[in-house]
Amino acid sequence: MNQLLFWILFNVFVLAMLGLDLGVLHRPAHTVKFREALAWSGMWIVLASAFAVLVYFWHGRAAAVEFTTGYVIELSLSVDNLFIFLLIFRYFRVAPNHQHKVLFWGIVGALVMRAVFILVGIGLIREFHWVTYLFGAFLVYSGIKLFREEGKAIEPEKNPVLRALRRWIPVTEDYHGERFFVRRAGLYATPLFVVLVVVETTDLLFATDSIPAVLAITLKAFIVYTSNVFAVLGLRSMYFVLAGMIEAFHYLHYGLSAVLIFIGAKMLASHYYQIPTGVALGVVAGVLLISVVASLLKPQEV
Numbered sequence: 001m002n003q004l005l006f007w008i009l010f011n012v013f014v015l016a017m018l019g020l021d022l023g024v025l026h027r028p029a030h031t032v033k034f035r036e037a038l039a040w041s042g043m044w045i046v047l048a049s050a051f052a053v054l055v056y057f058w059h060g061r062a063a064a065v066e067f068t069t070g071y072v073i074e075l076s077l078s079v080d081n082l083f084i085f086l087l088i089f090r091y092f093r094v095a096p097n098h099q100h101k102v103l104f105w106g107i108v109g110a111l112v113m114r115a116v117f118i119l120v121g122i123g124l125i126r127e128f129h130w131v132t133y134l135f136g137a138f139l140v141y142s143g144i145k146l147f148r149e150e151g152k153a154i155e156p157e158k159n160p161v162l163r164a165l166r167r168w169i170p171v172t173e174d175y176h177g178e179r180f181f182v183r184r185a186g187l188y189a190t191p192l193f194v195v196l197v198v199v200e201t202t203d204l205l206f207a208t209d210s211i212p213a214v215l216a217i218t219l220k221a222f223i224v225y226t227s228n229v230f231a232v233l234g235l236r237s238m239y240f241v242l243a244g245m246i247e248a249f250h251y252l253h254y255g256l257s258a259v260l261i262f263i264g265a266k267m268l269a270s271h272y273y274q275i276p277t278g279v280a281l282g283v284v285a286g287v288l289l290i291s292v293v294a295s296l297l298k299p300q301e302v
Contacts (some may be wrong), residue, residue, distance in 0.1 A: 041237045048234070051226065066220065066277050069284065075235075077256060139263055140264035143259070165189070170188050175192055178192065179192065213259075
């Protein structure tokens with residue numbers, strides 16, 4: 001398959017799925033129920049698995065394993081980030097039937113930002129190999145920082161982008177349905193748009209961990225991009241699946257911490273020893289499984 005044709009077809013597929021999601025299946029806006037979210041999450045996992053099979057027949061086993069590893073890493077890091085989204089929605093008291101729209105447009109923005117991150121990151125590593133060690137050290141630092149976190153708190157008012165927004169655009173006191181802007185004596189943003197800005201800037205910070213982690217697996221742009229896209233597209237439905245039970249996985253952040261440290265160490269040691277991608281996938285999956293099982297076997301005391 002021609003490389004340019006692949007990029008065109010893949011992005012057309014992504015746009016079609018996004019259009020189907022927001023324009024058809026969630027019109028009018030409604031609260032996403034557990035079974036609906038579970039079905040969508042399962043569909044995205046099946047589509048990612050089918051794409052891995054396509055990669056296998058197109059580029060071989062190594063590329064398929066790289067895609068699967070990148071997908072698992074990105075998806076696992078995203079699961080922990082869902083807790084932050086939950087706190088943001090609670091903080092701003094966003095109605096359940098409007099959360100989907102915020103996540104939808106937040107993910108559209110995330111896809112654009114991550115595409116830029118991926119292109120810049122791959123370009124830097126290929127041009128300046130020492131950037132690999134910089135990314136590796138950053139991942140190890142992020143993993144250690146995550147391990148030492150006992151809880152997560154959000155302080156949206158300290159968000160510099162949000163402060164700048166409120167200086168330049170007036171914001172209404174109340175929500176206006178699912179609208180981001182309303183017209184009064186001029187253009188006013190609604191609190192729902194404020195929530196979108198917080199979600200977008202938060203995801204930008206998340207990408208600084210997840211993109212280098214996938215770049216540690218491969219520098220093939222289409223593998224890094226597609227694994228990120230499938231994980232991010234499935235993030236929205238997974239939020240509604242895990243919203244009521246995410247706090248039960250209280251050991252997950254320890255597992256994610258270990259994953260970040262391991263991937264960072266892999267990048268730091270890449271000049272001396274290349275850890276096979278299949279081994280990396282096994283380590284990542286094993287660590288995450290252990291943290292989830294440990295959370296279930298020893299529930300957090302209330």
